[in-house]
Amino acid sequence: MIYHFFEGGLKSALSYIDPGTGSMLFSVVIGVISVGFFALKAFFNKITSFSLKGRKEAEAMKGSLKKYVIYSEGKQYWNVFKPIVEEFHNREIECYFYTSDESDPCFQFKSDYIKAQFIGKGNVAYTKLNMLEADLCLMTTPSLDVYQLKRSKHVKHYSHIVHAPGDATLYRLFGLDYFDSVLLTGEFQKKDIKQLESLRGVKEKELVVVGCTYLDVLKSELDKLPTNNKNENITLLVAPSWGEEGLLKKYGLKLLNPLIETGFNIIIRPHPQTSISEKDTLLMLQESLKDKKNIEWDFERNNIIAMSKSDILISDFSGIIFDYLFLQSKPVIYTSFKFDKRPYDAGDIEDELWQFDVLNRIGIKLDETGFSNIKELVEKNITNNKLKEMIESAKAEAYTHQGESGKMVLDTLIQLREKAIS
Numbered sequence: 096m097i098y099h100f101f102e103g104g105l106k107s108a109l110s111y112i113d114p115g116t117g118s119m120l121f122s123v124v125i126g127v128i129s130v131g132f133f134a135l136k137a138f139f140n141k142i143t144s145f146s147l148k149g150r151k152e153a154e155a156m157k158g159s160l161k162k163y164v165i166y167s168e169g170k171q172y173w174n175v176f177k178p179i180v181e182e183f184h185n186r187e188i189e190c191y192f193y194t195s196d197e198s199d200p201c202f203q204f205k206s207d208y209i210k211a212q213f214i215g216k217g218n219v220a221y222t223k224l225n226m227l228e229a230d231l232c233l234m235t236t237p238s239l240d241v242y243q244l245k246r247s248k249h250v251k252h253y254s255h256i257v258h259a260p261g262d263a264t265l266y267r268l269f270g271l272d273y274f275d276s277v278l279l280t281g282e283f284q285k286k287d288i289k290q291l292e293s294l295r296g297v298k299e300k301e302l303v304v305v306g307c308t309y310l311d312v313l314k315s316e317l318d319k320l321p322t323n324n325k326n327e328n329i330t331l332l333v334a335p336s337w338g339e340e341g342l343l344k345k346y347g348l349k350l351l352n353p354l355i356e357t358g359f360n361i362i363i364r365p366h367p368q369t370s371i372s373e374k375d376t377l378l379m380l381q382e383s384l385k386d387k388k389n390i391e392w393d394f395e396r397n398n399i400i401a402m403s404k405s406d407i408l409i410s411d412f413s414g415i416i417f418d419y420l421f422l423q424s425k426p427v428i429y430t431s432f433k434f435d436k437r438p439y440d441a442g443d444i445e446d447e448l449w450q451f452d453v454l455n456r457i458g459i460k461l462d463e464t465g466f467s468n469i470k471e472l473v474e475k476n477i478t479n480n481k482l483k484e485m486i487e488s489a490k491a492e493a494y495t496h497q498g499e500s501g502k503m504v505l506d507t508l509i510q511l512r513e514k515a516i517s
Contacts, residue, residue: 161191161229163508164250166220169196172235174309175258176201178501179233184208186505191229195220218243231512233278237270246273252515254278254508260307260417260493261450263288264440269295271440276301276511278504280310281493287444294443301511305503306496314422314498317399330360331473332405334398336413337366337373340432344376345411348383350430350466354409355387357470362401364393366413406477409461416454421490424483426476428459449493457485 163183165176176192177200183190184206192201192211201211214223221243224232228249235258240246246253255271256278257263263271263284271277277288277300285302292299331354335342342350343365354361369377384390393401398415399422402408408419408427412434416427434451436442459476461469476482496503 161227162231162512163188163190164227164229164232165190165192166224166232166234166236167192167194167196167199167201168236169194170199172258173200174312175235175256176308177204177312178308179504180204180206180209182501182505188505193220193224221245230516231508233508237266240273241269252276252511254511256305256308256504257284258307258309259414260310260421261414262441262448264291264444265436265448266440267438268440268442271300272297274300275515276303276507278303278305278507280304280307281495283449283492287441287446290444291440303507304495305507306500307494308500308504310418310421310494311498311500313399313418316397317403317422320400320403328358328360329407329473329477330362330405331357331407331409332362332364332401332419333409334364334401334413334415334419335366335409335411335430337368340411340434341366341369341373341413342409342411342430343369343380344373345432346430346463346466347376347380349463350469351380351384353466353469355384355389357473358389359470359473360389360391362391362393362405364398364401370394407473416458417450417493420457420486421494424486424490426459426479426482426486427454427457428461428472428476429454430461431463453489453493457482457489 165179167173167176180190180192180201184204187208189208189210192209193214194201194211195214195216197213199211199213201209204211214220225245225247226249227247229247229251231252231254232250233254233256235256236244237255238244239253239255252275253273254276255274257280260280263277263279264287271288272291272295275298279285279302282304285304288300288302291297333342333351333354337344339345351361351363363380365377381392395401398418402415402419402423405423405425407425408416408423409430410416410419410427411430411432416429419425420427436444436448441448459472461472465472
């Protein structure tokens with residue numbers, strides 16, 4: 096072993112660090128940097144406080160403490176934060192918006208009250224966030240104090256906003272454990288979080304139902320679309336997730352060919368990750384179907400146009416299912432899939448996931464044996480009034496405070512901050 100170490104083994108050993116060790120080392124480095132930063136700052140404050148001028152500067156530094164900070168990982172979360180940012184602006188309350196995306200739409204939002212800043216990506220951003228000084232920090236990023244993203248000792252309150260109207264336990268393990276509050280889309284999400292708190296012995300969080308900000312944004316955009324953009328023929332939207340259980344990878348042409356044979360218009364909207372992780376599969380499907388006249392591929396960033404043009408959604412376990420159900424109130428057909436919840440917080444919850452239970456009740460399950468009868472299945476359910484009633488019931492559970500989420504969030508943040516600084 097010693098011989099190997101000195102005969103080139105050292106270089107090999109240093110060329111790889113496993114993720115767990117890497118996270119630990121990063122945490123140690125950040126800890127040292129943070130301690131040094133604040134120690135130097137405290138030393139500087141003591142030195143300056145010996146003079147009148149120094150005392151004034153110290154008071155000014157205290158007065159410049161950030162009251163509200165929002166952190167966004169990138170432009171894909173702008174619809175989550177947009178109603179909140181607008182509410183800060185409308186009420187003339189200052190908010191710092193930190194982002195890890197130089198093309199974040201926040202930079203196009205012109206306001207004297209919104210201080211947008213690019214803070215870098217990955218560990219660069221985490222380093223800055225780990226030394227943040229603020230009364231309250233709001234984010235969609237999970238796993239606070241689990242991996243690289245650590246609680247700063249100079250942030251009084253960390254708040255997480257759930258950005259999907261489904262289960263709040265579909266984060267990787269310990270995703271929400273160390274936040275001070277979680278802002279929810281529906282009352283049902285509280286039960287599982289409380290169960291995890293009890294099971295793991297972590298501090299109880301403030302759980303507040305505020306609605307779903309990004310659904311409010313999509314609803315507003317849908318309402319602006321022309322009402323005559325619908326094709327007279329039945330249109331099916333195929334919008335799956337990605338991975339081994341995603342329908343494009345799992346079934347591919349076995350499902351798409353029977354769909355084409357129905358004669359219906361077919362819009363295929365692959366998950367963005369499909370173009371990266373399953374590029375070969377995607378190219379093969381596009382090549383195989385290039386001569387089919389009733390096929391349309393949709394790669395637009397926004398999904399609302401495709402949703403508005405369709406009569407029914409065909410998916411698997413994709414998050415678009417609930418966007419479609421709650422914004423369109425139209426039926427959803429979903430293919431069989433296996434879901435392993437062990438890597439997620441949900442793995443510690445005994446009950447079935449709320450969203451899968453709802454999908455079993457109001458979705459239309461499609462097994463591979465039923466592919467040949469897909470036309471009859473669509474025609475049978477496209478005007479199913481009972482399904483529409485059940486969709487509205489689920490919507491009332493998961494998509495609360497419709498159109499008011501921005502106001503609800505800021506009202507809540509103000510209350511949480513006041514409690515944190517008192």
